[in-house]
Amino acid sequence: MVVETKRGSWSQYRNEYIAALTATLSLVATVAAAGWSSPAIPALKREDSPVPITADQGSWIVSILSIGSFFGPIITGLVVDVHGRKLTLLLSVIPLLVGWIIIGLASNVPMIYLARFLQGISYGTVYSVTPIYLGEISSNVIRGSTGVLVTVMAKLAFLLEYSIGPFVTFRALSWISLCFPIAFLATFLWMPETPYYLLAQGNDKAAMNSLRWLRRLDDNSIELNKEFQQMKSLIEKQKQNQTSMGALFAKSNRKCLVIILLLSCGMQLTGINAILGYSQTIFSKLDMDLKAAELSIIMAVVQLIAVIIPTFVVDKAGRRPLLFISSGGSVLGLVTCSVFFTMDTLGYPVEEFSWVPFVGTLFFIISFAVGLATVPFAILGEVFPKHIKANANAVFAMITSVVVFAVVKLFQVISDGAGTYVSFWIFSLCTTCTGVLIYFFIPETKGKSFEVIQEMMAMKEFKSQSTKRTPLLC
Numbered sequence: 001m002v003v004e005t006k007r008g009s010w011s012q013y014r015n016e017y018i019a020a021l022t023a024t025l026s027l028v029a030t031v032a033a034a035g036w037s038s039p040a041i042p043a044l045k046r047e048d049s050p051v052p053i054t055a056d057q058g059s060w061i062v063s064i065l066s067i068g069s070f071f072g073p074i075i076t077g078l079v080v081d082v083h084g085r086k087l088t089l090l091l092s093v094i095p096l097l098v099g100w101i102i103i104g105l106a107s108n109v110p111m112i113y114l115a116r117f118l119q120g121i122s123y124g125t126v127y128s129v130t131p132i133y134l135g136e137i138s139s140n141v142i143r144g145s146t147g148v149l150v151t152v153m154a155k156l157a158f159l160l161e162y163s164i165g166p167f168v169t170f171r172a173l174s175w176i177s178l179c180f181p182i183a184f185l186a187t188f189l190w191m192p193e194t195p196y197y198l199l200a201q202g203n204d205k206a207a208m209n210s211l212r213w214l215r216r217l218d219d220n221s222i223e224l225n226k227e228f229q230q231m232k233s234l235i236e237k238q239k240q241n242q243t244s245m246g247a248l249f250a251k252s253n254r255k256c257l258v259i260i261l262l263l264s265c266g267m268q269l270t271g272i273n274a275i276l277g278y279s280q281t282i283f284s285k286l287d288m289d290l291k292a293a294e295l296s297i298i299m300a301v302v303q304l305i306a307v308i309i310p311t312f313v314v315d316k317a318g319r320r321p322l323l324f325i326s327s328g329g330s331v332l333g334l335v336t337c338s339v340f341f342t343m344d345t346l347g348y349p350v351e352e353f354s355w356v357p358f359v360g361t362l363f364f365i366i367s368f369a370v371g372l373a374t375v376p377f378a379i380l381g382e383v384f385p386k387h388i389k390a391n392a393n394a395v396f397a398m399i400t401s402v403v404v405f406a407v408v409k410l411f412q413v414i415s416d417g418a419g420t421y422v423s424f425w426i427f428s429l430c431t432t433c434t435g436v437l438i439y440f441f442i443p444e445t446k447g448k449s450f451e452v453i454q455e456m457m458a459m460k461e462f463k464s465q466s467t468k469r470t471p472l473l474c
Helices: 010-045 055-083 085-091 094-105 109-137 140-167 170-177 179-188 195-200 204-215 222-239 251-268 272-277 279-283 292-317 319-345 355-369 375-383 386-417 420-441 450-458
Strands: 461-463 469-471
Touching (some): 010 055, 010 140, 010 179, 010 272, 010 279, 055 109, 055 386, 085 109, 085 179, 094 109, 094 179, 109 140, 109 195, 109 375, 109 386, 140 170, 140 292, 140 375, 170 179, 195 204, 195 222, 204 222, 251 386, 251 420, 292 319, 319 355, 319 375, 386 420
Antiparallel strands (some): 461 469
């Protein structure tokens, strides 16, 4: 447990933010692989492509990333509690480096498939480890903000790929993207291991040094020593608990499992990865003055700005309100796109209204960004006991990988076979269901310590922001 402080200046959290920012550079590096497909697929489909592909091969290039990401959490579960959060995160980008080199040298489609699979391993590993690292280095006061950085940096990666990709070859884009993991390695190498992990290894001196640097307090600080002793007590208590994967499925953790399933499936069934992965393909259907690549860049800029907002409000507004607003807005944006593509398919003259689905997509992107894209990572780092947090993150990432693969692959199949409008109606329905389920299943964790949250998870009910009691059906 981290002691909640009332320090007056945000500069006193400077080192925590530095560590969080350098750690989340791993997200810029790996998510760039997901953003790469939007400008690369149209380039590979062109007649003059050095590696020509079909539409079906393009869908596999996009979706194989998710297959590889399924194995990342498995690797994480095996090594993160043995070798530490920092070393695991550093090593996680090695497959990514190899993948970019293979794409840069690719002369056939199977080479691209292999590269995407390797990049997926890095993608899954980074998404499993980063929330653990952030949750264990952050004070209660800023824990929500640092958790939101996961999504902020991911959206920065999309913006970089969308902005550079249309103006260079797919090979040149891979060599440029290679710089991102190198930048991560060069900066994160100097950051400390988390004090929780070091205490779990019995290295009290290193744990104190790590905590002192993160909190910017001296050895004589009562606050520092109090937090250190509470951390140590919590670690000793959790060492007595079961740490196998089976502990994750114990009765006491059922509420947490429900939260994992809802957040991982709910996020992806909005269709966000399909829309981002095929953005240029989708926008090419619109009769607008701007090119599809330019529309994608605008979308990426809006997306990045939108995900920054929760960084400043998630610890004040709370998790549940942001999720409600996000779900409602996402449904409205998706339904707008669904109606347009339905009318277009039915033969109605909609050319002069081609701006409508673009605006609808932007509204969806903004709405998704302020809650569904960011808050789940903050919650995930809070609800699970530390002795099973690695397994919990692994399960979250594995479920996400499966759902993303299904959504991204089936999007192309359904859109080609039945029409784009069918895919968007499915996304609209799924997002509506997610919003309803969030009301019943997701607790408010704003401003609560790990200890209080664990007590809340052990209760049969939880209190919402109001005095009214809302059931947590698990």
